[in-house]
Amino acid sequence: MTINTLTKGGAQREQMYCLRKMERVIVAMQDPDMGMKMRNQRLLITVIPHAMTGNDVIEWLIQKYNITEEEARHLGGLLVQYGYIYPLREPRSLLLRSDDSPYRFQTPYFWTSSRWPATELDYAIYLAKKNIRKQGELVDYEKENYSILHKRINHTWDFVVMQAREQLRASKQRRKADRIVLECQEQAYWLINKPCPGAFDVLDLGPERCNVLSSRVALNADHYRREIEHSRRALGRNRVKSSICLESFMKYSEQYLHHDPIMSGCLPSNPWISDDTSHWTINTDMVGIPTRLRVERWSFSFMELLNDSMGRREFMIYLEKEFSAENLCFWVACEDLRHGESSKIILKVEEVYKNFLAPGAARWVNIDSKTMERTLEGIKRPHRFIMDDAQMHIYFLMKKDSYPRYLKSELYKNMLAKAIVPQETKKSVFPFMRRQRHSSPSPAMVTQATEDDGKAKGAGPTGTSSTTNSQI
Amino acid sequence: MDLPRVLSLQNILSLLFFLLPASALTTGIYMIFSTKPEMATQEIQPNETLTNLKAESDTLKTKLEDERAKLHDVELHQVAEKVDGLGQFIMKTRRTLKGHGNKVLCMDWCKDKRRIVSSSQDGKVIVWDAFTTNKEHAVTMPCTWVMACAYAPSGCAVACGGLDNKCSVYPLSLDKNENLAAKKKSVAMHTNYLSACSFTNSDMQILTSSGDGTCALWDVESGQLLQSFHGHAADVLCLDLAPSETGNTFVSGGCDKKANVWDMRSGQCIQSFETHESDINSVRYYPSGDAFASGSDDATCRLYDLRADREVAIYSKESIIFGASSVDFSLSGRLLFGGYNDYTINVWDVLKGTRVSILFGHENRVSTLRLSPDGTAFCSGSWDHTLRVRDRGYHLGYIPKRTTLSG
Numbered sequence: 001m002t003i004n005t006l007t008k009g010g011a012q013r014e015q016m017y018c019l020r021k022m023e024r025v026i027v028a029m030q031d032p033d034m035g036m037k038m039r040n041q042r043l044l045i046t047v048i049p050h051a052m053t054g055n056d057v058i059e060w061l062i063q064k065y066n067i068t069e070e071e072a073r074h075l076g077g078l079l080v081q082y083g084y085i086y087p088l089r090e091p092r093s094l095l096l097r098s099d100d101s102p103y104r105f106q107t108p109y110f111w112t113s114s115r116w117p118a119t120e121l122d123y124a125i126y127l128a129k130k131n132i133r134k135q136g137e138l139v140d141y142e143k144e145n146y147s148i149l150h151k152r153i154n155h156t157w158d159f160v161v162m163q164a165r166e167q168l169r170a171s172k173q174r175r176k177a178d179r180i181v182l183e184c185q186e187q188a189y190w191l192i193n194k195p196c197p198g199a200f201d202v203l204d205l206g207p208e209r210c211n212v213l214s215s216r217v218a219l220n221a222d223h224y225r226r227e228i229e230h231s232r233r234a235l236g237r238n239r240v241k242s243s244i245c246l247e248s249f250m251k252y253s254e255q256y257l258h259h260d261p262i263m264s265g266c267l268p269s270n271p272w273i274s275d276d277t278s279h280w281t282i283n284t285d286m287v288g289i290p291t292r293l294r295v296e297r298w299s300f301s302f303m304e305l306l307n308d309s310m311g312r313r314e315f316m317i318y319l320e321k322e323f324s325a326e327n328l329c330f331w332v333a334c335e336d337l338r339h340g341e342s343s344k345i346i347l348k349v350e351e352v353y354k355n356f357l358a359p360g361a362a363r364w365v366n367i368d369s370k371t372m373e374r375t376l377e378g379i380k381r382p383h384r385f386i387m388d389d390a391q392m393h394i395y396f397l398m399k400k401d402s403y404p405r406y407l408k409s410e411l412y413k414n415m416l417a418k419a420i421v422p423q424e425t426k427k428s429v430f431p432f433m434r435r436q437r438h439s440s441p442s443p444a445m446v447t448q449a450t451e452d453d454g455k456a457k458g459a460g461p462t463g464t465s466s467t468t469n470s471q472i
Numbered sequence: 473m474d475l476p477r478v479l480s481l482q483n484i485l486s487l488l489f490f491l492l493p494a495s496a497l498t499t500g501i502y503m504i505f506s507t508k509p510e511m512a513t514q515e516i517q518p519n520e521t522l523t524n525l526k527a528e529s530d531t532l533k534t535k536l537e538d539e540r541a542k543l544h545d546v547e548l549h550q551v552a553e554k555v556d557g558l559g560q561f562i563m564k565t566r567r568t569l570k571g572h573g574n575k576v577l578c579m580d581w582c583k584d585k586r587r588i589v590s591s592s593q594d595g596k597v598i599v600w601d602a603f604t605t606n607k608e609h610a611v612t613m614p615c616t617w618v619m620a621c622a623y624a625p626s627g628c629a630v631a632c633g634g635l636d637n638k639c640s641v642y643p644l645s646l647d648k649n650e651n652l653a654a655k656k657k658s659v660a661m662h663t664n665y666l667s668a669c670s671f672t673n674s675d676m677q678i679l680t681s682s683g684d685g686t687c688a689l690w691d692v693e694s695g696q697l698l699q700s701f702h703g704h705a706a707d708v709l710c711l712d713l714a715p716s717e718t719g720n721t722f723v724s725g726g727c728d729k730k731a732n733v734w735d736m737r738s739g740q741c742i743q744s745f746e747t748h749e750s751d752i753n754s755v756r757y758y759p760s761g762d763a764f765a766s767g768s769d770d771a772t773c774r775l776y777d778l779r780a781d782r783e784v785a786i787y788s789k790e791s792i793i794f795g796a797s798s799v800d801f802s803l804s805g806r807l808l809f810g811g812y813n814d815y816t817i818n819v820w821d822v823l824k825g826t827r828v829s830i831l832f833g834h835e836n837r838v839s840t841l842r843l844s845p846d847g848t849a850f851c852s853g854s855w856d857h858t859l860r861v862r863d864r865g866y867h868l869g870y871i872p873k874r875t876t877l878s879g
Contacts, residue, residue: 017750017795018793021793074816242543242545242784249822250552250554252760260802260803271586335673341692443626
């Protein structure tokens with residue numbers, strides 16, 4: 001697999017999209033009515049026509065896109081980095097200065113999108129020109145490239161030198177202003193296409209990608225038949241009106257607003273800001289008294305209750321009182337089957353059957369006869385998803401029946417009542433003194449400790465363990 | 473169409489093909505064609521079959537778009553008019569993780585809300601305690617461009633892969649003398665680069681996406697392929713698992729501009745969305761699981777609703793020219809964070825469609841962005857070799873009741 005940033009197809013196409021957009025911005029900037037006002041800029045003693053200052057560029061961007069100065073400077077900076085605008089003063093440094101430094105639009109001949117990838121011949125001519133014009137003007141990496149090219153395209157070297165000489169002679173006959181402009185244009189182009197090694201390479205794209213046109217997947221009859229089948233199925237699907245769907249987003253955001261630390265903050269404080277990990281320690285799995293927000297969240301949906309290990313524990317206690325705990329146990333066993341190792345599937349299916357489905361089983365679950373029949377039939381050829389129907393049946397049973405009753409129960413209400421609302425951390429007396437950031441035991445270590453004890457029961461870490469070594 | 477001189481069985485069938493709906497006969501005819509050895513007069517047929525199939529596929533797609541449009545009775549920002557605007561947010565960098573010697577390509581949070589795994593171009597995979605900024609583990613992969621990495625739910629292992637076309641799992645050992653690479657387990661094998669990987673609900677299964685145009689589900693212990701997902705026509709660049717009750721679906725995005733929703737059990741593509749104008753670099757589910765967002769090279773992020781079966785919002789601005797490489801939601805789903813190739817992070821109000829913040833700081837493109845599991849902070853990784861952990865700029869992380877949300 002090669003990382004060739006210069007291959008046609010994928011990589012170029014990705015770059016093309018943003019280049020075309022940049023070009024549209026550039027064209028808009030040069031619009032006679034709405035574009036920038038360009039004037040003559042003075043470069044030492046020479047007057048360069050059709051130029052603008054860095055400030056002009058930034059002002060125009062602020063006006064046109066209604067953005068802040070910071071963003072305009074950033075966007076303008078990108079236009080310079082990609083070579084669509086080049087500086088006349090200090091042409092080797094492609095930066096946008098927000099002062100009266102003169103800049104000019106790059107000629108479309110040298111646009112990144114039109115002459116890419118750069119050819120070796122062009123580069124050789126450029127380096128030769130520089131070399132001839134002034135001895136020692138070539139920088140180190142350019143000298144290296146020069147000698148490499150000299151070896152590689154030696155057969156056309158006469159042509160290269162001849163071209164270089166011709167171009168230099170032609171430029172001598174130009175006005176000084178034009179000569180400066182052409183030199184800057186060319187230099188900007190080469191700074192981008194052949195950057196100094198180690199310097200920022202704007203054209204660095206990453207691994208090659210494929211798009212549909214140069215597809216990695218055969219666009220044959222099979223592919224289209226699959227698409228047709230897929231479209232047919234999609235046409236038969238039930239859709240919900242947008243007004244109903246979108247309303248649910250409003251509700252969800254509102255419901256979770258106070259649980260979203262970035263929207264509403266978190267109590268007692270955000271650990272990343274205060275360096276105090278209380279917010280995490282009061283929300284661990286094994287904490288004695290949970291926070292109010294946490295208990296409230298259990299009432300948002302059944303999934304929220306089950307996803308919180310403490311919520312799940314509480315719900316189990318409730319179900320035991322109702323003599324329907326086997327439902328939750330069954331669900332947990334099915335989850336374990338679905339997400340566990342392939343090698344243990346057969347064993348787990350047998351266990352589940354023995355404990356929950358066999359007639360007279362210790363924790364027999366009440367599934368409707370059709371599902372039971374299907375499941376029992378499927379057990380003969382066990383696979384990871386064999387319990388899905390039964391699991392879903394029990395899940396919805398709990399969700400529709402036990403869960404709402406749990407939320408109305410004394411158990412839940414008591415939990416809510418004794419749940420704590422943490423105090424906001426007082427502002428530190430010395431706000432500039434940073435608290436010490438304490439390490440926490442790695443989850444990997446906690447599990448290892450549990451295993452070392454010889455008790456490898458259940459999955460996941462057991463919260464804070466007694467062996468709290470400080471890390472690295 | 474020229475009538476052949478001899479009406480052989482083949483020719484009668486080809487006539488029928490053009491007279492009757494293509495799909496009804498396609499399979500049959502194709503099978504017949506493929507079993508006939510000499511097809512001297514049939515040279516034109518396979519091509520025409522292909523053209524017709526493509527035409528039919530396109531017609532159906534248009535019809536599907538029309539059907540979807542019929543139920544679209546209101547826009548998201550219209551429904552959101554009754555909700556308060558958010559004003560401008562200020563975000564601050566809280567931690568800068570320096571240590572990678574090359575472009576950071578991918579990162580993932582540990583469930584403990586403070587640890588992070590990150591991978592880079594030079595093959596290094598580092599596990600950090602982002603809270604203290606200490607490096608806890610480091611692995612050097614035998615390949616470059618490690619574009620995918622993921623933390624196991626238990627926190628005991630990490631998975632990573634890239635140009636080696638594989639996804640490998642490294643159990644995290646705390647023995648300083650032990651070489652993590654020694655315990656490495658090769659799980660997934662693709663025929664092209666690995667673009668993304670994710671553990672499912674446990675440490676035992678991994679979902680991968682690849683430049684070979686497929687996604688796949690693997691059993692970690694045995695390395696066995698459990699299910700493969702075919703349907704993308706080009707490289708698949710990203711995937712995300714659905715937080716749904718039944719936990720059986722995931723979404724993937726690719727260079728064919730499509731976002732596909734898959735059933736993990738059957739391998740079928742159950743929904744497909746094609747409205748982006750360029751490669752989809754990142755997909756992420758809305759917290760409720762009813763929708764997902766995507767970030768693309770066309771410089772837009774879009775929101776797709778799964779029940780309405782259509783795109784419901786576009787997040788874009790004329791001044792944003794470069795593609796979005798990575799997207800994620802805040803915990804309540806009100807904010808959408810996008811890392812872009814112009815080195816910035818744009819934060820969008822999901823409901824109103826406006827931008828609430830633009831964050832500078834990275835000196836090269838932002839390649840990866842994730843919210844921490846409890847939503848207290850978000851981490852961005854960039855080609856400038858660093859990772860930054862950021863959150864709101866308010867003092868100590870809570871908002872006293874009297875002040876407003878902005879600032």
